[in-house]
Amino acid sequence: MKIPRLLFFRLDRPFGSSYALRLTLLLLSFLIVFSLVHPSVSGQGFADKVKEFTLANGLRFFVYERPQVPTFAGMIMVKVGSVDERKGETGLAHFFEHMAFKGTSVMGTRDYAKEKPILEEMDRIGDELAAEYLKGDRADQARMKALRDKLDKLQQETLAFAVKDELDKLYTENGGEFLNASTGNDSTQYFVMLPSNRLELWFLIESERLKDLVFREFYSERDVIAEERRMSLDNTPDGLLRDEFSNIAYVLHPYRHTVVGYMEDIQSYTKATAVNFFKTFYIPNNMVAAVVGDVRLEEVRRLAEKYFADIPRGADPPRPTEIEPEQRGERRVTTWFEAEPRFLMGYHMPGPIDKDNLTLSLASMILSRGSSSRLYRDLVTNKKIAVSVFASASAARYPALFMIMGQPRHPKTVQDLEKTVLEHLDRLKKEPVTQAEIDKSINQAEASLYRSMGFADNVLLAMRLLRNVIIFDDMDADWKRVEALKKITPEEIMAASNKYFTDSNRSVGILLRKERGGEK
């Protein structure tokens, strides 16, 4: 699946059902547009519809009563993503998200007392294996194989006590739909839709996996994640290009690595590292929850107190200390894959706290929003240089990139595409955009606040609501940002374009077919 942006989410239960696939597509499209103006489903904002309360331990709940259909979506979003990982531990947030489905001392086992010592023995061997692996080319391969065999044998022994994937079974047999979790650069979220009479089930399962999680299948899950990486990054043109592009666009900031992490790190996490990660970030004051659908505020509050209030507050988690150094020269990377050419271009831009973040958002809409936009009209419709071209401005926890991505149309090349894109960026620097273009973009941005309704509405509403809170600490941030667009002037767009779209602030990534310099 093509995901034309760098800051993205991984959904972790793919193809479970056609519903899951549809939801995946929808969420992805939602998240893609989100980067532009934080659009979505309810235009007037949430404030008059959503009630909020906070438990004594700091866990914030948002309740949106929508009684039309007797279902609800429950979502917990944790402010931890790949950006919170340290070197050598890339992919840990995502890896942990997989662990969160492995059960508790009650769910997923017939006899935890007997299972526990085997799990502990596995950890001892797992630590030895990781230590050996990290010796790199000096690692003793025979010893590693022996340790892996031991782990496999012990894993088999645990099966005598296991009730495999019981958490999934419990949700599913109770009518859970869209059961999934996703990890992104900035956050990790767990969600499911259930019939409204199963509200307490959601509270019980979600609270228990925070209070009493057992890290089962820790070592065998590495294989699954390795396959996930092969499937989504290593064996797809867009994944490969995105991975390599990030590695040059950032030199220091942890947005540099993709969510799934480097294969080398995936193979070497220890249980202790993962447990420590969990204890550091999965604390009530670092997460927010939304319940959207046919529920009542008072009942949600009662159940929240009953199930979540006894989770102790934790110390504020450490945050990345790396500030991306100013880029002082153009960077380029070429990747090769058996596919037609692709093009990515990125400029470092400020985060949401800076007004230019919004100014560049508006610039991205003028460039590529809709078929009458500048880039689409010129490159796709008229000059036929590309079959797709798309610009997006980031709005994330930390400053990220203004991205332009496209696919050239044969016989035109990535060089043709790049040249024309640069001409358009130059035009933004030299000529003020018209007021009509600004008005059109604002109309589109407003309309997009209402989009996506009609399928899995409750999940999407919960996602939008919580993301507003995690990134902007304001449930109506998206609406307010669209309002703020109205104050941006053509001169400000020109100034921001001159400031950020410079040669030395640019990174370019291209993908070519190996033979004949790039194409079939």
Next chain:
Amino acid sequence: MRPDRKRRLVLAVAGIIIVAFALSPSAVRAQKDPNALKFADLEFKAQKPGMTAIKKGVTFYFKEDHEQPVIKGTIIIKTGTLYEPADKVGLAPLAMRMLKAGGTKTLTADALEEKLDFLGSTIGSFAGLEYSEISLWTLSKNFDETWKVLLDILYNPAFDPARFDTEKKKDLESIRRRFDYPTSLGFTLYTELIFGKDFPETRRTTSAGINALTLDDIQTFYEKNIRDKEIIIAFTGDFKQAQAQTLLKKDLKNWKGIPPAKLDLPKAALAAKPGVYLIDKPDMTQSVIIMGHLGLNNLDPDNVEVAIFNFILGTGSFNSRLMREVRSNRGLAYATGGMIGLGRDKGMFNNFCMTKSQSVGEAIKLMKDITEDMTKNPVTAGELEVAKKYEVNAFVHKFDSAQAVVSQAIYLKLDGYPDNHLDTYLPRIRKVDTAKVLAIGKKAVHPDDMVILVVGKKAEVIDQLKALGMGEVTELPMPKE
């Protein structure tokens, strides 16, 4: 003992017992065990959309929903790629796209796009197999203007020649990019192995074919398959039914609503010889495996019950055998699944996974064993129970929005399902037993017909494929397009 003291003592003893019980390991466990929860019955009645005939050949489905100031409208036309002449593959999608992309007699293509973008509205059109759609999405305040554009597109398409050139070139580039993803290569060729290259559902565009299409072809397709043909109109959202009906009666007064020509389509027959097929992709570290054969008809007598079979085989996520064994127990894949599909004549039975080159043989054997077992042995009572509970409890999600209610009703009707299909769905699910699941396996899964396609690095997988003992491995050439 005075009654009140006695009562207090009883209460105190009861209190101690309750506290002791609450602190006992079994009680703590019960508090943490979701299986111990009990739920009130769900009050729910399956929703149905409104439906009325605007005139002969024009049917209107609707469901108001005023939560958001938004209207979605769809016009469904009984045409699609199955209606294309065999020598003009790709005509239907191109014609449907050209309706909007080519502008109208009153609005140039540029002006039309500018207008819709300015309104924040969208109009889209696509061709399916038997049905095609033109749909609009708009804020309700902009409905009138957006609807006018849609009518203009429907009645007065201009098919601008410059835009025709652009759209054709897009198609040509799509053909070049068709196999950029190993999974799209795999599923395209697997479908071709099952149905054959010339089967109406399978045939795919070629650059020569797209190059040969002319504006006359588009015009002819429009006049023959779209203009004045039978249509279904669906509205959901912030509109009033009575006003919408009046509007449709007025605006479609002259639309003739002629039924589509009856199609004479071939029956499906397994095209490829059962066995193992390989496409060599030397750069890949992971292989795509797809295996199966033909599936069942949409209206098969087991078309509901098959959902239980599919859940247990491969659609029930971690509760399915494929996910449990291939991913969860053995770590062979991240993505895996399988199902008996339904289709116009026949759907496809397919099972898939993506696994590293080194484990291709193991994964195929495992998937083959899993599917074969479902033709020989009954599923367990536990598996059946989870699948049935899921179907029963998740039924409500089929109606989770006005749009879902309307679109589901329309397509069930178009595919020939009886009007009471959704009313009988749960009673039929409740009746499924292990014997029924096995009977479906015996009827629909044929291990001897299995076609297995692997897309991967030949040098690393060929020995594993030969060792399967399924005869020669047929290597397929990488298709040019």
